[in-house]
Amino acid sequence: MAHNVLVVGELAGGSPTSTTLELLGGAQGLAAGGSVSVALLGTGASAAAAKAAGASKAFVSDDAGYDAVKAEQWLAALEVAVDQSGADLVLIAQSSAGREIGPRLAARKKTAVAMDCAKIEDAGGLKFTRPAYGGNALATYSIATSPAIATVRAKSFEEATGAGAGEVVQLPAAGASRTNITGMEKAVSAGLQITDATVVVSGGRGLGAPEGFKVVEELAAAIGNDKAAVGASRAAVDLGWYPPSQQVGLTGKVVNPDLYIAVAISGASQHMAGCSGSKTIVAINRDKDANIFGFAKYGIVGDWKAIVPALIEEIKKAK
Amino acid sequence: MHIVVCAKQIPDPETPPSAFKIDAANNKVIPAQGIAPVLSQFDGIAAEAALRIKEANAGSKVTVISMGAESAQAAIKQVLAMGADEGVLLNDPAFEDGDSHTTATVLAAAIKKLGNVDAVFCGRQAADWDMGQVGLLVAEDLGWPVAIIAKGVAMGGAGLQVQRVLENGFESLETPLPAVVTVSNEFGEPRYPKLPQIMAAAKKTVTNWKLGDLGLDAGAVGKAGSRLKLEKLFIPEKGGKVELMEGDTPQAQAAALVARLQADKIL
Ligand SMILES: Cc1cc2nc3c(=O)[nH]c(=O)nc-3n(C[C@@H](O)[C@H](O)[C@H](O)COP(=O)(O)OP(=O)(O)OC[C@H]3O[C@@H](n4cnc5c(N)ncnc54)[C@H](O)[C@@H]3O)c2cc1C
Ligand SMILES: Cc1cc2nc3c(=O)[nH]c(=O)nc-3n(C[C@H](O)[C@H](O)[C@H](O)COP(=O)(O)OP(=O)(O)OC[C@H]3O[C@@H](n4cnc5c(N)ncnc54)[C@H](O)[C@@H]3O)c2cc1C
Numbered sequence: 372m373a374h375n376v377l378v379v380g381e382l383a384g385g386s387p388t389s390t391t392l393e394l395l396g397g398a399q400g401l402a403a404g405g406s407v408s409v410a411l412l413g414t415g416a417s418a419a420a421a422k423a424a425g426a427s428k429a430f431v432s433d434d435a436g437y438d439a440v441k442a443e444q445w446l447a448a449l450e451v452a453v454d455q456s457g458a459d460l461v462l463i464a465q466s467s468a469g470r471e472i473g474p475r476l477a478a479r480k481k482t483a484v485a486m487d488c489a490k491i492e493d494a495g496g497l498k499f500t501r502p503a504y505g506g507n508a509l510a511t512y513s514i515a516t517s518p519a520i521a522t523v524r525a526k527s528f529e530e531a532t533g534a535g536a537g538e539v540v541q542l543p544a545a546g547a548s549r550t551n552i553t554g555m556e557k558a559v560s561a562g563l564q565i566t567d568a569t570v571v572v573s574g575g576r577g578l579g580a581p582e583g584f585k586v587v588e589e590l591a592a593a594i595g596n597d598k599a600a601v602g603a604s605r606a607a608v609d610l611g612w613y614p615p616s617q618q619v620g621l622t623g624k625v626v627n628p629d630l631y632i633a634v635a636i637s638g639a640s641q642h643m644a645g646c647s648g649s650k651t652i653v654a655i656n657r658d659k660d661a662n663i664f665g666f667a668k669y670g671i672v673g674d675w676k677a678i679v680p681a682l683i684e685e686i687k688k689a690k
Numbered sequence: 691m692h693i694v695v696c697a698k699q700i701p702d703p704e705t706p707p708s709a710f711k712i713d714a715a716n717n718k719v720i721p722a723q724g725i726a727p728v729l730s731q732f733d734g735i736a737a738e739a740a741l742r743i744k745e746a747n748a749g750s751k752v753t754v755i756s757m758g759a760e761s762a763q764a765a766i767k768q769v770l771a772m773g774a775d776e777g778v779l780l781n782d783p784a785f786e787d788g789d790s791h792t793t794a795t796v797l798a799a800a801i802k803k804l805g806n807v808d809a810v811f812c813g814r815q816a817a818d819w820d821m822g823q824v825g826l827l828v829a830e831d832l833g834w835p836v837a838i839i840a841k842g843v844a845m846g847g848a849g850l851q852v853q854r855v856l857e858n859g860f861e862s863l864e865t866p867l868p869a870v871v872t873v874s875n876e877f878g879e880p881r882y883p884k885l886p887q888i889m890a891a892a893k894k895t896v897t898n899w900k901l902g903d904l905g906l907d908a909g910a911v912g913k914a915g916s917r918l919k920l921e922k923l924f925i926p927e928k929g930g931k932v933e934l935m936e937g938d939t940p941q942a943q944a945a946a947l948v949a950r951l952q953a954d955k956i957l
Contacts (some may be wrong), residue, residue: 379914383791401726402732406691417906418897439861443835443838466857467839467856467857469841469860470822470838471826471836471838473823474790474822474823474826474827474830475829475830475836477791477823477827478791478826478827478830478831479830481916482824482917483789483790483791484918486820486821486822486823487820487821487822498921500806502820503819503820503923503928504701504703504710504719504817504818504819504820505703505817505818505820506755507707507710508710508712508923508924508925508926509721509818509923509924509925509926510788510920510922510923511920511921511922511923511924512918512919512920512921513919513921514917514918514919515916515918515919516917534822535782543902549835549865549866550835550837550863550864550865551848551863551864551865552861552862552863553847553861553862553863554861555859555861556859556860556861556862557858557859558858558859558860567803570956586933594957604943605875609875609876613877615855616858616859621820622814622815622874622875625950629956630951630956630957637794640707640710640870641703649765650956651951651954652946653951654932662707664931664932664934665707665928666928667932668932668933669932669933669934669935669947669950669951670932670934670935671934671935671943671944671947672931672934672945673842673940677940678940678943678944680939681939681943681944682944682948684941685944685945685946685947685948686948686957687939689948689952
């Protein structure tokens with residue numbers, strides 16, 4: 372069936388984020404003859420509309436008031452975009468902003484949102500599939516009300532290709548918000564982000580101490596700082612060994628690299644929910660029965676303190 | 691300051707994957723033998739956040755509410771043992787098998803009935819279904835502002851000052867009261883109640899409200915009122931069989947791995 376799809380876009384440096392392009396890619400497929408629109412809010416939105424591949428129409432406001440996301444301001448604009456686009460499906464990233472906007476938009480439009488979807492398909496009606504029970508299970512839902520809303524995890528769709536939005540519709544400038552942002556602290560690791568890296572090397576509680584991450588970082592550096600980034604399990608983050616921005620998993624980030632190396636990570640379902648889409652998983656763990664080996668293609672059973680330095684050396688040799 | 695903590699009882703998320711089973715015909719999780727349900731981890735942390743505000747602000751009160759089966763009394767008692775003042779169980783067959791929207795409808799109705807509530811603290815997500823939306827929907831139902839995924843919350847400024855965890859850093863936010871806050875694990879560990887507190891909590895009576903007490907229509911709650919329809923619950927397939935790198939030394943194992951990754955054109 373044809374669907375009119377509205378993608379709630381996000382901007383980074385004046386361009387739609389890669390996740391926005393993925394949502395547009397998904398929208399192209401699901402529209403099946405219906406329309407694809409995109410909403411873009413903040414500095415550079417009008418110019419970014421031309422880069423929103425796959426969308427025919429863009430709802431924009433260049434008001435800088437939208438740059439730091441205050442959900443109430445975004446919601447007011449998005450309600451207009453939903454109405455004017457005639458969308459029966461709204462796709463939103465499972466991002467910091469999307470986690471808040473999805474449910475609140477659903478409440479305001481008297482409909483429902485399926486959070487953190489990994490797959491959306493039209494199989495006799497729209498079906499939304501997402502992990503539940505910490506990733507132990509998958510749950511498929513339908514939505515009885517319109518528009519159906521979904522927040523979608525990164526890398527669930529291929530990026531859209533083709534021309535950007537030809538038609539641009541202006542949305543109102545940012546309105547009022549009851550909450551007020553009083554400070555912002557960026558905690559982004561320098562260089563490559565784990566969500567963009569083709570190789571992610573993650574460390575867990577089994578590293579034993581924060582110093583273990585130095586060795587994990589050396590392994591990433593040996594693979595190449597242009598390719599590899601360092602992640603962490605929540606146990607390691609909770610211990611304060613590595614910043615929350617690097618956490619992989621259900622309550623952290625979703626990564627889908629070509630290669631995921633899990634060092635001293637047990638492979639709890641909530642961790643795997645963030646990395647099981649990786650093309651190849653390598654596990655280094657001293658416990659041969661660790662859950663992670665159930666997901667890994669290659670494994671080394673042993674003490675990371677011996678294995679990882681050896682691996683660094685072998686990788687350097689192979690170059 | 692009167693804070694309501696929304697606490698959900700869930701199957702233990704630390705249940706080993708091998709003990710996790712689904713009744714496919716009924717789309718239900720089969721409770722694992724011998725593993726008792728627990729207070730959802732983030733809700734314990736939300737309770738901790740509420741109790742710290744209570745302790746820092748004389749005359750404050752914390753009420754814990756839970757929608758669920760009779761067994762959810764245990765989750766309520768746990769928060770009472772931590773130091774909450776009162777507990778309310780929202781238990782009615784009509785509430786069963788709903789979605790996040792119907793859950794929020796019931797919780798918001800209870801909060802309205804309690805009256806004089808200044809803030810509602812929820813977990814960032816229930817650690818079973820992991821939706822992360824009930825707190826937001828309660829806020830929309832009540833018409834209150836909301837701050838999600840908090841790692842810090844205290845009274846100050848316009849009402850509450852909240853530190854939020856974002857995907858790429860942290861944000862400080864100020865909200866007037868009344869407001870809803872959802873609390874994340876970065877806040878820190880909840881306190882562990884001591885035996886005398888557990889005994890005292892055991893003696894406390896938990897109020898029980900049913901559909902009629904909340905003035906709700908049976909069609910607006912539970913399965914009848916839900917908009918998000920669960921169609922299928924299943925266990926995903928895992929990846930293939932692992933190939934373990936053989937070798938007498940770490941060096942040999944590492945070399946074997948590098949050879950595989952090169953053959954696969956990954957390195
Ligand atoms: C048999 C069965 C059928 C189901 N069918 C459906 C279905 O068709 N569609 C569907 O969407 N879901 C269904 N569910 C799941 C459902 O009822 C969820 O619990 C509901 O969607 C709320 O989402 P959540 O638990 O992920 O809460 P979240 O949104 O993740 O919860 C966030 C926070 O809200 C508070 N909270 C949530 N629930 C409660 C509660 N009960 N009491 C007190 N505080 C609470 C807590 O503070 C929690 O940390 C079903 C469950 C069962 C057992
Ligand atoms: C709702 C919810 C959400 C969650 N979200 C996330 C999430 O987003 N991300 C996440 O990661 N977790 C998450 N968790 C936590 C998750 O359940 C696990 O507790 C966590 O992933 C465990 O981290 P770990 O593997 O580092 O630690 P552990 O489980 O303690 O595993 C450590 C591993 O290291 C191995 N080891 C120890 N010493 C050595 C050595 N010298 N050499 C080699 N191996 C060694 C051990 O054999 C073990 O397998 C969540 C939990 C819940 C309930």
